[in-house]
Amino acid sequence: MPVSWTLLIVLALAVAGYLATRSRAIALASGDIRRLHSRPSYYGWNAALLTALPALFLIALWRFFQPGADTLLVSAAALVLAAAGLGFALSRTAPGFRARNAVESMVKGLLILCSSIAILTTAGIVLSMLFETGHFFRQYPWQEYFFGTTWSPRFGGGSQLGILPLVWGTLYISVIALAVSVPIGLFAAIYMSEYASPRLRGIAKPAIEVLAGIPTIVYGLFALITVGPLLRDWFAQPLGLGSSGSSVMTAGLVMGIMLIPFVSSLSDDIINAVPQSLRDGALGLGSTHSETIRNVVLPAALPGIVGAVLLAASRAIGETMIVVMGAGAAAQMGLNPFEAMTTITVKIVSQLTGDTDFAAPETLVAFALGLTLFVVTLGLNIIALYVVRKYREQYE
Incomplete structure (x- = not known):
């Protein structure tokens, strides 16, 4: 049966x-x-x-x-x-x-x-990464993994598995993404909570949150087909900075667009939680609307906004598809934002794709990369929770 x-x-x-x-x-x-x-x-x-x-x-x-x-x-x-x-x-x-x-x-x-x-599922995930990472470090020196500047896996021997180029690419792309998403998302939240009419807010807020529902593969295609060629033709080639559509800037800009609803929605909810009595008091003392927002509302909401930004940073660090299609797969360290680079998540996928020997350090390094990424994102989440709990204002 x-x-x-x-x-x-x-x-x-x-x-x-x-x-x-x-x-x-x-x-x-x-x-x-x-x-x-x-x-x-x-x-x-x-x-x-x-x-x-x-x-x-x-x-x-x-x-x-x-x-x-x-x-x-x-x-x-x-x-x-x-x-x-x-x-x-x-x-x-x-x-x-x-x-x-x-x-x-x-x-x-x-x-x-x-x-x-x-x-138990969370514990199982962490323990599986810990065990496999332990197997990796029994075959590959941890000093070369954490402080090596070359990423060149070669099945059969002679691999150089330094994580620093991947960390650099991850942080570089994430910083650009946050530089795009934080100002736009925060200003959108301020406008919707303080200036927009209820009717306009009812239209604008769902429209912004639609961005959060778009699959990341669609963002990746947008980066590959539209943003990458545009940056190459308008900026990289005229300035002599590169000739490839795959670059840190491409992935960072598109990822920043993806993160706008995260920052905007969380910041909007936090700003709306500030009591109206604080606004009324500031206005009653002679402050203008903009001065009230700048000197009263934003300082009161700042811990929550910082938490929202840190959560967005965790989301950016863990992104894969946009980086694969927008930034390329070159594991290198540089300052040119129009060069191709890669991140930790991309290399985790590449090391576990295809016919691989799961006893080889070239495959086991994916678990070490995953554990490293897990520790970084967990640290950011802990910092976000600490900031929110320590500095948040309690209102009656």
Whole structure:
């Protein structure tokens, strides 16, 4: 029997259990629901949860640990467990049964399980990177990895896996992206929260947030087809700075456009959280509208704005597709923004693409790069949370 059929049967049994147990509870109370400890729906949910949850949990565990196991055996065990749960729920149904307590306990356990899965998944990701990074450093010196200035992986030996060119490219592109997104996003947030009418704000804010829903591959195509050639023809070639459409500037500009809604939306929410009484007080003392924004609103919202900028920086550091299609793949260090460079995320993809030997340092270095990127972004997030919590203003 296919597992999908088993799932449908289990869900059908749960629905039947809900209806049957609810009706049984009302019947045992002689139609007077005031005699029941809990509302009739709780008796039904108790049966539905006891019927569905154990069976679904069994199927999930079996499919995870034994994906090739006999589906007939799995289906039979799940249906037996569902029937047993339904029978147990029916047998416990009585006017004095604390159905609400039982349902809330099961829901609480389900929520704890979901939270644990999220935490364990994060721990698994970190531990897998740690273990593989340990294997990498047993084969390649950590001094050359952290302080090497040449990135030249060669399967078969003779690789130079210095991370500094990748770190430089990552930071260079991220700085350009933030230089584009922070002023535009912040000014847009100030305008929408302080100057725009409600009607205009209702149009402008969703229009800006549309940028956040565009897939990054579309931004990459935009960088490759439009922005790159434009920068090459209008700036790089006339100034003698390069002849390639793939450059740090191309990726930085397009990534900055992508980050505008992150900065704008978060800053707008933070500015709107500043109490109106502060604005009224400043205006009452003779300040102009612009002086009120500059001297009262922005200082009050500054910790949250700094947090928004740091979160945008974390997003920029972890971007891949825009860099692949806009900045190229040259691992080099330089100051010319119209030269091709690359980032850590791009090299993680390239080292794990194709037929690779997962025991070779040239492949294991991808896990070291991933762990490095994880530590950097985690540090930025921690700094953002620290700034927001330490300097935020509490208003009544």
